[in-house]
Amino acid sequence: MKLTECMKGCSATIVKLHAQGPLKQRLVSFGVMKGARVELMGFAPAKSTVEIKIGRMRLALRKEEAELIEVTADA
Template structure:
């Protein structure tokens, strides 16, 4: 499953990142690495960006970037 397929409140674990080294380094600088747990905080109405929470930090990434991150959906967060 890809990060871009998740909905607000979903919690997932990053399984793999499939992108070039420049984008991978950018992800790493935010703590977006294999094995990290992430929570989907918001999805824009146009579904062009998503806000994720990782290690108590919120990061917004483009949906086309989120398509490069493979995750395992853990569960839906109780809101």
């Protein structure tokens, strides 16, 4: 499922990163890569921005960027 399909507070593991080029390099530099655990902290109004926690860092991603991250929800 896409990261944007998770609910607030959901913990998930990244299965695949569908981004290309500079966007992929930027996400990887922040630790957004296959096998990393993320927690969805919340959405901005109208779900235009997604806030995630990866490790001890919090990131705000545009909805279009978050949809490129395929995850599986942790039990």
